[in-house]
Amino acid sequence: MTVDMSAQIGGLRLRGPVLAASGTFGYGTEVPLLERRALGGIVSKGIFLRPREGTPPPRIVETPSGMLNAIGLQGPGVEALLREYTPKWAEWDFPVLVNINGETAAEYGELAARLDGVPGVAGFEINISCPNVEQGGLYFGNDPHAAAAVTESVRKRTNLPVWVKLTPMVGDIGVIARAVESAGADALCAINTFVGMSIDLNAYKPRLSFRTGGLSGPAIRPLAVHLAHQTARAVRIPVIGVGGIRRADDALEFLVAGCSAVQVGTATFVNPRAIAEVHDGIAAHLHAKGFSSLAELPRYLPRD
Amino acid sequence: MFVLTMRAPQVAATVRAGQFVNLGWAPGPLLRRPFSVYRALDEDIEIVLKAVGSGTAALLAMEMGDRVSCLGPLGRGFDLARAGTVVLVSGGLGVAPMPIAARDARAAGLRVTWVHGARTAEELCGEADGDEVVWATDDGSRGVRGTAVAAAPDADVVLACGPNRMLAAVAERWPDAQVAVETYMGCGTGVCLGCTVPLKRGGYDRACKEGPVFRARDIDWAALPSHLPYAVTA
Numbered sequence: 025m026t027v028d029m030s031a032q033i034g035g036l037r038l039r040g041p042v043l044a045a046s047g048t049f050g051y052g053t054e055v056p057l058l059e060r061r062a063l064g065g066i067v068s069k070g071i072f073l074r075p076r077e078g079t080p081p082p083r084i085v086e087t088p089s090g091m092l093n094a095i096g097l098q099g100p101g102v103e104a105l106l107r108e109y110t111p112k113w114a115e116w117d118f119p120v121l122v123n124i125n126g127e128t129a130a131e132y133g134e135l136a137a138r139l140d141g142v143p144g145v146a147g148f149e150i151n152i153s154c155p156n157v158e159q160g161g162l163y164f165g166n167d168p169h170a171a172a173a174v175t176e177s178v179r180k181r182t183n184l185p186v187w188v189k190l191t192p193m194v195g196d197i198g199v200i201a202r203a204v205e206s207a208g209a210d211a212l213c214a215i216n217t218f219v220g221m222s223i224d225l226n227a228y229k230p231r232l233s234f235r236t237g238g239l240s241g242p243a244i245r246p247l248a249v250h251l252a253h254q255t256a257r258a259v260r261i262p263v264i265g266v267g268g269i270r271r272a273d274d275a276l277e278f279l280v281a282g283c284s285a286v287q288v289g290t291a292t293f294v295n296p297r298a299i300a301e302v303h304d305g306i307a308a309h310l311h312a313k314g315f316s317s318l319a320e321l322p323r324y325l326p327r328d
Numbered sequence: 329m330f331v332l333t334m335r336a337p338q339v340a341a342t343v344r345a346g347q348f349v350n351l352g353w354a355p356g357p358l359l360r361r362p363f364s365v366y367r368a369l370d371e372d373i374e375i376v377l378k379a380v381g382s383g384t385a386a387l388l389a390m391e392m393g394d395r396v397s398c399l400g401p402l403g404r405g406f407d408l409a410r411a412g413t414v415v416l417v418s419g420g421l422g423v424a425p426m427p428i429a430a431r432d433a434r435a436a437g438l439r440v441t442w443v444h445g446a447r448t449a450e451e452l453c454g455e456a457d458g459d460e461v462v463w464a465t466d467d468g469s470r471g472v473r474g475t476a477v478a479a480a481p482d483a484d485v486v487l488a489c490g491p492n493r494m495l496a497a498v499a500e501r502w503p504d505a506q507v508a509v510e511t512y513m514g515c516g517t518g519v520c521l522g523c524t525v526p527l528k529r530g531g532y533d534r535a536c537k538e539g540p541v542f543r544a545r546d547i548d549w550a551a552l553p554s555h556l557p558y559a560v561t562a
Contacts, residue, residue: 050519054537069519077531082553084514084522086359091514095521098532233553241358293515294352294360296399 027310028317029303031064031285033262034210036119036147036185038285040064041318042275042303045266045289046123046149046189047095051109052116058296062303064285065119067149067213068109072125073135075101085222085231090243090268091290092220094234097125097154102138113144121147121187124178127157129170133177140182147185150178152204153193153216165191165216168203179208187264189213190255192244197251198258205259213264213287214252218244240290242268249277256282256325270298272305279306279318282325329421329453330377330388336398337371345429346405346487346508346541349373350516352397353390357383362513362536364424364489365401373398376424376453402516403540406432406506412484414438416458417476417498417505419445419490423453425508429487430457441483445476445490477501488544496549503545509552511535526551 031041039061044052046067057063078098085092100108105122113120122139126132132150139145152165152174164170171188178186188204190197192215201212217238222231230236248267256263265278266287275286291298306318315321339349343365350360361383363375379385387396406429408414414433416426426442433440442458449470452463463471464479472479476490477497486505488498495507514522516536524532525539526548533539 047521048515048519054518069521078521078524080526080551081524081532082512083524084512084520086357089358091359093514093520093522098521098524290358293520294358295397296517 027307027315028319029307031318033264033285034185034187038064039118040303041279041285041306042299043067043264043285043287044292044299045287046070046151048289048292051105052120053109053112055296059300060116060118062300063118064303065121065146067121067123067287068105069099070097070123070125070151071099071102071105071135072097073102073131073138075099075104080233082232083234083237085237087220087222087239088243090239090241092222092232092237092239093217094232094237096234102135106139106142110139110142110144116144119146120144121149121185123149123151123189125151125154126174127154129156129164129173129177132174133181136178136186137181140184145184147187147210148178148182149187149189149213150174150209151189151216153189153191163191163193165200166194168199171200172203172207175204175207175209185210187211187213189216189266190251191216192218192247192251197254201255201258205261209261211262211264211284212255212259213266214255215248215267218247240268242270244268245274245277249281252278252283253281253325257327269302270295272302272309275302275306276309276321279321280324282323329451330379331366331374332377332387332390333372333374334396334398335371336373336400339365339398339400340368340371340373343368343373343401343428344405345408345432346425346506347401347403348516348540349375349398349400350402350513351375351387351399353387356386359514360397360399360516362402362516364508364540365428366424367427376421378421399516403536404538406487406508406541408432408436408438408485410485411437412439414440414485414487415480415483416440416442417445417480417486417488417490418443418453419476419494420447420451422488422490422494422508423455425489426487427455427457433485438485441481443476443480444471445479445494492549492552492554495544499544499547499549505544506541507544507547508540509535509542509547510540
């Protein structure tokens, strides 16, 4: 018996529910694509309109069961992306979504317009964890109006699927989730990294040059499952669970908590086969429990 | 300083001087840890390490038959496509890439001088290879008193590995030297951008892809942190 692992995410049909999370898989071209049959899709490294250098080192530090990163969205800019990567994506048999970033809502829209209709671009994941220069550096993702404005700016410029990656650094993730759903998002990714800090006790200063970084890895998983669940309860559009997934059971927690798909990130750094192992483990679980498709997996999703 | 041997036939067969492997082990840290390949013997490779935390302690406590996950060989190694003389300058654990460098340099027909530096005689690696070997210690307890950089002769090709402060001194004396840098590393395969090295011309290169061997003059040494020990994790 084979299990139907396909997942329908807001207009996009994925052959499997496990995607590579943004910033942990580059542009998909850096390492040999092992077992691509198990790859539901890739979300590209975050891109801006213009090239960005990123932050000075040290950029990463390991913490208990996790890691902090402050890469600073280093990237080549959209024109280089179009030259070097999208032609390759167009030849692949799985979707690549572009993680898009900006300093103003208009920049997000401009980026979406530049990439809309380009072969190889299957959709967008909006990173709303960027500082909004028009609002004095407040993060788009912390304010429902700013988050909605960014989503709307992108929505107006493309008919491709638009996903919004939510930040956990908010009081009520449901408020942000509903705001971006109303603004036209097709799906939500919950969640981005938590802001954290680690101190070097020899130098008496932060270990990261940027002072703070985004915490990822198994350390955040229960927090992420909860926030993904809260998000799924708040909206009708699909939710993609992200945060500390290493194994199939971790992914299944997100799926049962109300998610339609998952993204694997930090685990890929450690285990190049992590995505395939998660995919195969989910299929094995479904098979063992007698389900013939992912859609049959029971969801625990009481509505508010 | 300890030497750990592991069976890794594919790595042993193809590794070039200056390349590294990214190792994962359990119980151990979440992220893999990069190690220069110290020697390659038939089907085995060796790495050198010091006990710096609970992770390396677990690695050193391993017994015959235990397994580690080994990703590699990774990165760009030394370029030895030149004739003449080569000097290998190593400080402390910077000996790591040198035995293979000596092997490959000799195979390329170069005359090899290896300059070992450390703070004290106790911290010097006992292993030496090359047509000429020079020892240098900060306290004069073995060989020349002073740094390996000061003790080294000039040569057609200079290869160096050691603390980043030492490599900055290498860059002052030999801007064309090839240096293997040490950085924090996440994936080791070019995707996380966590191991970047600041460049003189601006921007960054990845130690795991464009490096870990760089041309000394290309690096912005003032902006490259000195090596920090990894944070020890639970």
